[in-house]
Amino acid sequence: MSDDMRAGAGAGAPAPARTQILDGAAGQAGMLEYAGICKTFPGAGRTVVALHQVTFTVRRGEFLSLVGPSGCGKTTLLRITSGLEIADEGTLALEGSILSGGSQDMAYVFQDINLLPWRSVIKNVELGLEARRVPKAERRERAMRVLEMVGLADVAGVPPYTLSGGMQQRVGVARALAVQPKVLLMDEPFGQLDNFTREALQVDIAELWEKLGTTIVFVTHDVDEAIFLSDRIALFRPDPGRLTEIIDVDLPRPRTGYDVRANRRAIELRSYIVDHLGVGAGRAR
Amino acid sequence: MAREPAPARGLVDASSDPNDPGSGGSGTSPGGIPARSAALPSVPLRAGSGGAGRPRPGGSAAWLLAHRDPIAKVAAVVVFLAAWQASGAFLNPLFVSTPGKVASSLGTLIGNGQLPAAFLRSLLEMLGGLVVAAAVGIGIGLLMGRVRLAERALEPIVAFGNATPSIALLPVMEVWFGIGTAARVAFIAVICTWPLLVNTYAGVQAVRGRYRDVGAAFGFGGWRQTWKIYLPGTVPFIFVGIRIALAVGAVGMILGGQEIGQSGLGGLTADFGSYSETADLVATIVTTTALAMLLFAAFRRLQSWRFPWIAATSAGRRESIGRRGWPGRGATGRRGSR
Amino acid sequence: MSAAAGLRRQGAPRRRIPLADRRVTAIVAPLVVASAILGAWELTGLYVNRVLISSPQGVASSLYDMLRQGTINGALWISVRELYLGLAIGLAAGVVLGIVIGRYALLDSIFSPFINVANATPLNVLIPLLILWVGISAEARVLFVVLISFFPVLLNTAGGLRNVSRGYVEVGQVLGLSERQLLRKVILPGAVPYMFAGIRLGSALGVIGMIVGEMEVSNVGVGYLLNFYGEGFQTGNLLGLVFIASLIGVLNVMVVRGIQKRWFSWIDAAR
Secondary structure, X not given: OOXXXXXXXXXXXXXXXXXXXXXXXXXXXXXXXXEEEEEEEEOOOOEEEEEEEEEEEEXXXXXEEEEOOOXXXXXXXXXXXXXXXXXXXXXXXXXXXXXXXXXOOEEEEOOOOOOOOOOOHHHHHHHHHHHOOOOHHHHHHHHHHHHHHOOOHXXXXXXXXXXXXXXXXXXXXXXXXXXXXXXXXEEOOOOOXXXXXXXXXXXXXXXXXXXXXXXXXXXXXXXXXXXXXXXXXXXXXXXXXXXXXXXXXXXXXXXXXXXXXXXXXXXXXXXXXXXXXXXXXXXXX | OOOOXXXXXXXXXXXXXXXXXXXXXXXXXXXXXXXXXXXXXXXXXXXXXXXXXXXXOOHHHHHHHHOHHHHHHHHHHHHHHHHHHHHOOOOOHHHHOOHHHHHHHHHHHHHOOHHHHXXXXXXXXXXXXXXXXXXXXXXXXXXXXXXXXXXXXXXXXXXXXXXXXHHHHHHHHHHHHOOOHHHHHHHHHHHHHHHHHHHHHHHHHHHHHHXXXXXXXXXXXXXXXXXXXXXXXXXXXXXHHHHHXXXXXXXXHHHHHHHOOOOHHHHHHHHHHHOOOHHHHXXXXXXXXXXXXXXXXXXXXXXXXXXXXXXXXXXXXXXXXXXXXXXXOOHHHHOOOO | OOHHHHHHHOOOOOOOOOXXXXXXXXXXXXXXXXXXXXXHHHHHHHHOOHHHHOOHHHHHHHHHHHHHHOOOHHHHHHHHHHHHHHXXXXXXXXXXXXXXXXXXXXXXXXXXXXXXXXXXXOHHHXXXXXXXXXXXXXXXXXXXXXXXXXXXXXXXXXXXXHOOOHHHHHHHHHOOOEHHHHHHHHHXXXXXXXXXXXXXXXXXXXXXXXXXXXHHOOOOXXXXXXXXXXXXXXXXXXXXHHHHHHHHHHHHHHHHHHHHHHHXXXXXXXX
């Protein structure tokens, strides 16, 4: 795994601090540890190496984004983390215990939102609590609380398809938060939404994270989104899908207090990332 | 008939689970899918072990397991035939006869030409009715789709006609066309027209939505547009219509044979039935099934020859229930792999 | 100055809506066509044997007589009763067994050859056999309706269970639902749209089954009456009865649609 900096990136500006990819015993216990994760998919005519020897650690309480172009395996990695897929090789540990199929301490937010249409909003949120056999009254209470957190307490009883995309995804987030997870996995959660809604939800997520302190692993192909939200950004490249480096986003928090896009450091980071990912647009800068 | 194809046919199957011997996801706890993470014994996933070490039986056991689908099918049929044959010992053969007797009936009836003649007659009447129905149904469907005035004028009338159980028109056909081939063919034609009409119309509407301006932009006139753009786009829908028409038309084919004179396979069943010749009757039933399956097979052949992708999505889905378990089963990690 | 320019000066000219798109056309055009058909029918009666063809007027008056004298009430009552009894059994059995077959792959393997064969066959070929078994009776007719409505529901339910949107299933899995919970809370509800499609199909086939059954296995009921009128060349009555039969069909469709709307309104919205 090359740790070399790309020539020409952000000429003259200090490079982003690249963290050691495997944190080991850096004083802070890792929340999630990936070691040598490999995953291959048999495709039409050729085998796709979705992930190759992915190794890194997610720190407790951090907001980590997985960023890269399509097909670089970041969604696959997230699905493996949640248990929806199983890696061909490698191990994954949550707080030291090795997982073999997801965990009740993690929750997932889908790109397609996937609210069950036959359940009302609040019953959708309660679904995870039903799985954990929480008694009815407590379920309702916890679900309402979390709906209030995302600002949808007043539509608790409606069918989900009457809501706009942004509101539906808020319900999706609420559903995930209702089970009080230690790690929140989010797979391009705002990908289907229009720009305005997306920005509003980014702010909401940032605020929720500040308040709750949950560890969040966030997959996105939107570099700006990642810079706005994250403590660190893990960069992935495709063919084969691999982690190339993790960089620190050393921008002051809370990020909602200023315009991140206009910030000099943010622009440097952005241009570094874009160059690094090999997607053309950044080069001209 | 139902205007929209049943979703089990009409929906692209999102879960393309290959035929994996669906014995649940690997490495999952029996009661649930994701395993709890707390204090798990370490289960390192070794290289190449695929999905966390499910025990692999060796040798012949493995072959049996892998082929258990066709084996189960064959076994089921064999058991069924054996039980049927055995039933002849204590059940009055009047009721179901036995495979042995039915087989010999088949031999006799084929030998003396009765079955082949009936088979042919039924088949020809069916095809004749289908052709007429196709001409009328597809024609009107296209007309309604392309000519707005026709659409608005005909829509309520077609809706009413489609709701009428065409089967009820059997005596009417007899009154109008007499007791003979014309009546039977007309009956099948009336039955088959509606699904063809309705589905063709739906097809043109769908194409209209998508490609409405393409033809105009390229400077095609009305007829050429219909031919070059609408027709190809409508054909998958027409195929759905044909599929439905075959199913309902076959009912009409047999009914016509039973009721309008005694002709074809339908006539034979009525005949054998009234003389309580069960073995011959069952033999005829078997032949009818064969005819029906032949028609469907021919249809699928035709469809996959010209439009191989249709079977992969909608129409083909309904017939084959050779699929495994839930979409969820084995989804933990099984996507795309064995 | 051209006339067009003169027009333009008065403000935007009103656009002519083509004939086909006007609101009035939606009502008038079908009436025109219908009248044309009825008129042609009436005229044909002048040249072809009126007994065979009847006429719109003849059918209308036959209908009126039939309804007024209650000739067909008995038949209707019997037919509808048998239809709904048969449908209740056939549809319910189809759903239940569809779930079983969808759930247990092994059962699916075992029964699929038989189910596929039965589904391909025009089931009225079995009627003479049915008559041998239970004679010409209400049981035979109900049994036939059960048979004919059963298979589409079975297949669609089983298929539906397998075709539940993968996204929903993954939600359930990732939230930690047990196998049983997943089945109850995600897969069964998710299969409901498919079940409904099967039920729609099954009930349409049931109506066909009712009529066919009564034509062949009966001396009562609508189907029988149809045959009766046909043989007696009472074309007016015959066509009137056909009209009523189509009302039964429409009623069926409306009932199913109503049930869906009342209890399963999410089906349309979600698809």
